[in-house]
Amino acid sequence: MDSLLPLEGEQPRFAQLYMFDGDDELNHMLGIFEQGDSDNNLDKEIVEGLRNMLDSLNELVRSFRYARDMIQQHPKRQFRLNLIAAGEFDYQMYNPPTAMEIVALILDDIGHNYDGRDVIVQHRGHSFQRINDLHPLYMAMQYPLLFPYGQDAFHSNIPFSQSPVRELISKKCLTMRDYYAYQIQQRCVESNSLLRGGHLFQQFVVDVFATIEEVRTGVNLPASFVSGLRYLIQNYQDSLAICRSYGYPMLFITFTCNPRWPKIKDAQRMISGQKAHGRPDIVVRVFRLKLRMLMDDLTKKAVYTVEFQKRGLPHAHILLWLNYPEISSPSSFIDMCISAEIPNKDLNPIGYEAVWSHMFHGPCGLINPRASCMADGKCKKRYPKEFRSSTSVDEQGFPKYRRRENEITAVLNGVELDNRSVVPHNVDLCVKYQAHINVEYCCRTRAVKYLFKYLNKNSDRTNVVLESAGSDSLYEGILIYIYIYIYSS
Structure with missing residues (x-):
């Protein structure tokens, strides 16, 4: 937060917007997002x-309004707004006051030297x-x-309240x-207003997760x-033990979430206007259920890890060990388990539809x-x-x-693909799962190392450079690197 009032010659921002009256406040709010294209400007009636x-409704906004009135009545006096936290005291007794009780505290008054977790906003500051x-x-x-009520x-x-349907838990306070x-x-x-927040709800979830992690990792x-150092090391050692006992894995499967699954769609209909990207909580729950079903269908001899794509969809990398006789011909085994061809639409219309919906790459290239x-x-x-008449395995494994050159094709995004x-x-x-499930043959350590890399890597991150709008120069001549973490479960 910045000071209660902006410095001379500066435009108000953040909580400073609540320190103005009527049209001045609305104009400042609209001016922050004003763009050359009028179609992208905010609707004044909605903002109002x-x-x-x-x-x-919001008690915090009322507190700033009260501080505004005090500043207007006494323009030459210096004020600051102090929203006192519970600290180590009884929260029911020392909770923040309501709007009608909050006053503007004069500088050097009560709370000036308080070292607790308070929110203090000064009159003007640099x-x-x-x-x-x-x-x-x-x-x-x-x-x-x-949180419109503040x-x-x-x-x-x-x-922490005990429940009659669960065993007694020793903890006294909620985590x-x-x-x-x-x-x-x-x-x-x-009303589920929190779940209706769309991208703002996503930001809230990431913010909450980051806060929880910061507290727990202390x-x-x-x-x-999950995702702790000991957790990663233990999973790495368990995977090596499985590999040592059963040999190399034979199949490498990537199972990707499908946001069009009926269960996700049904959950979205419960709140009008919902989309899959706005409800990551529903997406990951359904994906977790589907992943458990897939693992039960396969076998218990498997190692997998779950991560999130940059567009937000979770997916699982799975290494599968098969209780299969010694393979004399890898090609015949691969053709039995894996296909890289389009099913015949007349003989297998359901398979054709599933591959057309989920298993095409592109179109790309020329x-x-x-x-x-x-x-x-x-x-x-x-x-x-390339087209290939039969399956083969090279010297590196x-x-x-097999990708035969036949007349079976499919049209994707207006492009005919084979x-x-x-x-x-x-x-x-x-x-069965109506999802993108990439199945690859593997019988070498490289695939194991690929999966183990994911078991032991940290959160995804990227470097971002902040630049001033309409210019190639860096913002205020300062190069700023920001680590953006994509949190996963």
């Missing part, structure tokens, strides 16, 4: 409606002040539209993870903590040089492949699947 809603993410008001101030969020003294897991559940008796974590897989004029996945663009798959799995 949101402003009026927060004024009537530097920002960080709000601790463990403060009970952090979420309400960070996401005013998700209500408190998690604090460390929420009592942060328990609290926010409860918050994101969908309930028919509530201790010596056991191996049961047909679509702007595809995301293209680099330096070539497909990074080396599609389209890499398979070259067997050269088909991703290796198992038709039965694609039909």
Whole structure:
């Protein structure tokens, strides 16, 4: 947060917008997002409606309004707004006051030297002040539209209530993870405004996850903590033990979530206007159920890890050991389990539809040089492949699947594709799970190392450079690197 009022000659921003009246406030709000194209500008009536809603409901907004009135009545005096946290005291007694009780504290008054987790906003200042993410008001101030009443969020003294349907638990207070897991559940008796937040809800979930991780990683974590160092090391050692006992794995399967699954669609219909990308909680739950079903269908001799694609869909990498007699002809075994061809539409219409919907790569190459897989004029996945009359395995153990040059084709995005663009798959799995399931033959250590790399890697990250709008120069001449983590379960 910045100061209550902007410095001379600067435009108001953040909470400073609540320190103005009427049209001045609306104009400042609209001016932040004003663009040359009028179609992208904000609707003044909607912004005004949101402003009026927060004024009537949100206790925090009322606090800033009260501070505004005090500043207007006494323009020569210096003020600061202090929203006191519970600290180590009884939360029921020392909770933040309501709007009618909040006053503007004069500088050097009570709370000036308080070292607790308070939110303090000065009258005017040259530097920002960080709000601790463990403060009970952090979420309400960070996401005013998700918490329109300005209500408190998690604090460390929420009592844990025992349930008659579960065993007695020794803990007395609710953990942060328990609290926010409860918050994101969908309930028919509530408005579920949090779940209607779309991209803002996603930001909230990531923010919550980051806060929980930051708190939990401050201790010596056991191996049961997912993504912790001991967890990764234990899984790595278990995978090596399986490989040592059963030999090399034979199949490498990538199972990707399908946002069009009926269960995801049905859950979206419960709240109008919902889309899969706006409900990551529903997507990961359904994917977890499908993954368990897939693992039960395959075998217990498997190692897998779950991660998230850059577009947000979870997928699992699976190494599978088969209780299969010694393979004298890898080609015949591969043809029995894996196909890289389009099924005959007349003989197998269901299989044809599943492969057409989920197992094509592209179109890319000369047909679509702007595809995301293209680099330096070539497909990074080396599609389209070459036609091959039979399956073979090269000296390094890499398979070259059968892709016969027949007349079976499929039209995808207006482009006619043949067997050269088909991703290796198992038709039965694609039909049952209606998802992208890439099945590859492997009998070498390289595939094991590939999976183990994912078991032991940290969160995805990227470097971002902030630049001023309409210019190639760096923002204020400063190069800023920001690590953006893609959190996964």
